[in-house]
Amino acid sequence: MTKTFSKSRALFERASAVIPGGIYGHASPAVTVPGAFPYFAQSAEGCRYTDVDGNQYIDFMCGYGPIFLGYKHPEVDAAAAEAQATGDCFNHPTEYSVRLAEKLVETIDGADWAVFGKNGSDMTSWAIRVAREHTGRKRVAKVTHAYHGIDPWCVPGYGGVILEDRSQIDNFYWNDLESLEKLIARSASSLAAIIITPFHHPAFDDSVLPTEAFVKAINQACEAHGIILILDDVRGGFRLHPHGSHCRYGWQPDLMCYSKALANGYPISSCAGAKALKIAASKTFLTGSFWNAAAPMAAALKTLEIAERDKVADQIEIQGKRLIDGMLKIGEQHGTPLQVSGPPAMPYVRVANDPSFRKQQALCSEAIQNGLYLHPHHNWFLSAAHTADVIDESLGRFSQCLGTFCQNHSKTAATT
Amino acid sequence: MTKTFSKSRALFERASAVIPGGIYGHASPAVTVPGAFPYFAQSAEGCRYTDVDGNQYIDFMCGYGPIFLGYKHPEVDAAAAEAQATGDCFNHPTEYSVRLAEKLVETIDGADWAVFGKNGSDMTSWAIRVAREHTGRKRVAKVTHAYHGIDPWCVPGYGGVILEDRSQIDNFYWNDLESLEKLIARSASSLAAIIITPFHHPAFDDSVLPTEAFVKAINQACEAHGIILILDDVRGGFRLHPHGSHCRYGWQPDLMCYSKALANGYPISSCAGAKALKIAASKTFLTGSFWNAAAPMAAALKTLEIAERDKVADQIEIQGKRLIDGMLKIGEQHGTPLQVSGPPAMPYVRVANDPSFRKQQALCSEAIQNGLYLHPHHNWFLSAAHTADVIDESLGRFSQCLGTFCQNHSKTAATT
Numbered sequence: 001m002t003k004t005f006s007k008s009r010a011l012f013e014r015a016s017a018v019i020p021g022g023i024y025g026h027a028s029p030a031v032t033v034p035g036a037f038p039y040f041a042q043s044a045e046g047c048r049y050t051d052v053d054g055n056q057y058i059d060f061m062c063g064y065g066p067i068f069l070g071y072k073h074p075e076v077d078a079a080a081a082e083a084q085a086t087g088d089c090f091n092h093p094t095e096y097s098v099r100l101a102e103k104l105v106e107t108i109d110g111a112d113w114a115v116f117g118k119n120g121s122d123m124t125s126w127a128i129r130v131a132r133e134h135t136g137r138k139r140v141a142k143v144t145h146a147y148h149g150i151d152p153w154c155v156p157g158y159g160g161v162i163l164e165d166r167s168q169i170d171n172f173y174w175n176d177l178e179s180l181e182k183l184i185a186r187s188a189s190s191l192a193a194i195i196i197t198p199f200h201h202p203a204f205d206d207s208v209l210p211t212e213a214f215v216k217a218i219n220q221a222c223e224a225h226g227i228i229l230i231l232d233d234v235r236g237g238f239r240l241h242p243h244g245s246h247c248r249y250g251w252q253p254d255l256m257c258y259s260k261a262l263a264n265g266y267p268i269s270s271c272a273g274a275k276a277l278k279i280a281a282s283k284t285f286l287t288g289s290f291w292n293a294a295a296p297m298a299a300a301l302k303t304l305e306i307a308e309r310d311k312v313a314d315q316i317e318i319q320g321k322r323l324i325d326g327m328l329k330i331g332e333q334h335g336t337p338l339q340v341s342g343p344p345a346m347p348y349v350r351v352a353n354d355p356s357f358r359k360q361q362a363l364c365s366e367a368i369q370n371g372l373y374l375h376p377h378h379n380w381f382l383s384a385a386h387t388a389d390v391i392d393e394s395l396g397r398f399s400q401c402l403g404t405f406c407q408n409h410s411k412t413a414a415t416t
Numbered sequence: 417m418t419k420t421f422s423k424s425r426a427l428f429e430r431a432s433a434v435i436p437g438g439i440y441g442h443a444s445p446a447v448t449v450p451g452a453f454p455y456f457a458q459s460a461e462g463c464r465y466t467d468v469d470g471n472q473y474i475d476f477m478c479g480y481g482p483i484f485l486g487y488k489h490p491e492v493d494a495a496a497a498e499a500q501a502t503g504d505c506f507n508h509p510t511e512y513s514v515r516l517a518e519k520l521v522e523t524i525d526g527a528d529w530a531v532f533g534k535n536g537s538d539m540t541s542w543a544i545r546v547a548r549e550h551t552g553r554k555r556v557a558k559v560t561h562a563y564h565g566i567d568p569w570c571v572p573g574y575g576g577v578i579l580e581d582r583s584q585i586d587n588f589y590w591n592d593l594e595s596l597e598k599l600i601a602r603s604a605s606s607l608a609a610i611i612i613t614p615f616h617h618p619a620f621d622d623s624v625l626p627t628e629a630f631v632k633a634i635n636q637a638c639e640a641h642g643i644i645l646i647l648d649d650v651r652g653g654f655r656l657h658p659h660g661s662h663c664r665y666g667w668q669p670d671l672m673c674y675s676k677a678l679a680n681g682y683p684i685s686s687c688a689g690a691k692a693l694k695i696a697a698s699k700t701f702l703t704g705s706f707w708n709a710a711a712p713m714a715a716a717l718k719t720l721e722i723a724e725r726d727k728v729a730d731q732i733e734i735q736g737k738r739l740i741d742g743m744l745k746i747g748e749q750h751g752t753p754l755q756v757s758g759p760p761a762m763p764y765v766r767v768a769n770d771p772s773f774r775k776q777q778a779l780c781s782e783a784i785q786n787g788l789y790l791h792p793h794h795n796w797f798l799s800a801a802h803t804a805d806v807i808d809e810s811l812g813r814f815s816q817c818l819g820t821f822c823q824n825h826s827k828t829a830a831t832t
Contacts, residue, residue, distance in 0.1 A: 011511055011514055014514050014518070015509075015513070015517070018514070018517040018518050018520075018521050018528075018529050018530060019513070019514070019517045019529055019530065019531060020529055020531065020694050020695075020697035020698035021697075021698040023508070023509055023513075024531060024698070024701075024702055024703065025701070025702055025703020025704070025707065026703045027507065027508050027509055027703075027708055038508060039508055040508050040509060040510060040511060040514075041503070041506035041507060041508040041509065041510050041708075041710075042502065042510070043502035043503050044502075044503040044506055045503070049506065049507065051508070052510075052511065059507065061507045063505045063506050063507055063705075064507065064705065065705065066505050066705055066706065067505065071503050071506075072503055077500070081497075084493070086458065086459035086460075087457070087459050087460040087461070087487050087488055088681060088682075089479045089482050089483065089681035089682075089683075090457035090460055090465065090479050090487075091443065091457060091465065091475065091477045091479055091480065091789065092439070092443050092454060092455060092456050092457040092467070093431075093439055093443055093456060093457065094456060094457050094458070094468075095427060095456060095468065097431070097435070097439075098427055098430050098431045098434070098435070098456075101431070101434040101435045102430070102434050104434075105434050112434075113434050113435055113436055114434060114435065115435060115436060115440060117535075118534040118535055118683060118704075118706070119533075119534055119535065119538065119704045119705065119706075120704075120705060121704070122535065122566075125567070125568075126566075126576075128576070129568065129575060129576025129577065130575075130576055131576070132576040132577075132578060133575045133576035138578045138580070150542075150701060150702055150703055150704070151541070151567070152541075152545065155701050156701060157699075159545060159546075159549045159696070159699040159700035159701055160542075160544070160545025160546055160547070160548040160549035160696070160699075160700045161545065161548075162548060162554045162584065164554070164580050164583050164584055167580050168578065168580055234705075259705055260705050265504055265505035265706075265709075266504075266505075266706075267505075267534060267683050267705075267706035267709060278436050279436075280575070280576070281436035281437075282436035282437040282440070283573075283575040283576075284575035284576045285440075285441070285566060285571050285572060285573040285575055286440055286441055286566055287440060287441020287442045287443075287566055288441070288534075288535045288536075288537070288566065289479075289480065289481065289482055289535065289536060289650075289675055289676050289683075290482065290534070290535075290681075290682075290683035291441065292443055292457075293681075293683060294457075373507065
């Protein structure tokens, strides 16, 4: 029952001939464990994912976040198809755009208005312009190693980035009050905005929740110095709290950015904001060829309706806890301590005391072989399709693969 | 049979409460003639468009370009639905991404590779980073008033834009050899790229085709000084030439950006490039939550197949000529000279000698009443659904509305 990836590999060779790097961005083979993970998708349903070689997995990545209710959710797909049936991309927006803005204003705590784009980056970069327009200031502060998208002011990696792209960007450290105080002392009166994720989720590192003191200090600094607080809730939005992740941790943002989970995989992003920013927002030009498209908005309306109806954030939290509690216990049983971080709906579990990530990579490769898609270096995502039964099935598989991992590891340890 | 817009207006009031400006970007009422044009879409099919008040139009905007084969094209919609049926947004790309990159390399003259995004801006801004990465230079030159998207280096309007966003951007004038020579004399060795549209299509102005001398001078300057030539073919791509608009005018680009027409309204953009840029491209990070989605890629493959099979660019050119020749003749018959500019597939027709655009706005408002959607200030778009019969029907309506326009205008002239 060994899983092989011959079709993935053959396709990757074809891809490499006509696509720089073959696969780029978050799906690049280099991001997981090259050779031990699949490269191309075939299909998915609920929480189960099938690669091009026909290998099946219980999936804990959810398309890196968008799949919030489960792949191929029948109600969401039907809502999108209904909109698509009369046309999707027109000269004008449709009523869906008004209904969706109304729904977001009703749903998101502190939101008085909303706009829509396609990418998370569309919204984080626009929010910064709105903050600059509103304050008449230039500088923007972000947390070191925080991910806010692919625009040059913040893109990870330096390909094609020039110094001028970041000359007005300040960095400070997550949960580090001293670093924040220094920033404020140095730049408070020239800061247009602080942009922050609800919790810190760097790749190749543990996630870190915010301390109460950190949240309070940032809220107060923004209030005291007229700095706009932008919550980049692109990754966490709707999974962590039904009214926006700031409600969970106590952030008091002026602008909130959403995308991934909003429409269960259909392409849309949104920035919602407070009334005080509405004039600046109306002066800050934004547009895109497909931004008024009806189908993703219909999908978003249905997704938000289901999230509310089925208390999805609560359900995912419960199952996430079941997963991490179970994994921790299995780790203890096998004498392999695991390090758990992040909120239960977006957990990151890794082998403890493993600075090189080699053990983690071996464990996740073993998980792949056992039909569990666990990412070695990036936070995971649960969806509403991850029921208690699925979690228990996953834990059974995890126990098996941790057993194999321990056997292999003790062999390696014995021979070295 | 007067067309009214009461539902559009009511919806716009609702929108204004929850969306800054109510409708933003290219669909904003301010872009056409507020009060005389619809604001919200209901449905569309082929070349016919219905607004929320049930008013029907023969549409010459095609969703501002994306609708290349006609709204709700059955073959394209079936291809997208087939992909959607197994899932769309996954942890990985699908085989569609490889097939689409292969198809673009085969289709676009000079393309050795391709990448995909969602917005035109995703690709124009990334292309600039690739050029900077490849050349190790900073500066980028663009044509004054050229539209290349909404990122701060080029966005029209200054909301939230800071000087640093444009400190490395040079401007020169379309078809102006002297202005180009000055740019080259001043900046040649620090220029990473020149970015250019295949023809010049500013809003609130006539379109202008490139002179042979201008194309030659830019090609030569790029060649001589190692400057990367980026063709922003987002608006024109596939309508003007089956192998890329550069084939029509003689541009010799290193990087070519596409979006609108590529998938007949499904959200996708692409940058294709020459082999020499492939390494720099692979170093220039790009990613997006929905960028690997299968359905828009399936739609693009089908759109390109149909474009080739049915020689769509040729057909649209023929019908565009029929339209503008007919309009010019009708203008003469009514003693109202018209000014035609741009290529026939993307023409812009306006009342001549009308610097304030008042006559043009009156004429286009009359066209709306006659069931013809003609934009007063922006180039138009034809699709494969604009058959000879449709053009003749449109000309009949245009003749009627020009008659009414002349009556009204002579009345106005008599009373003032």
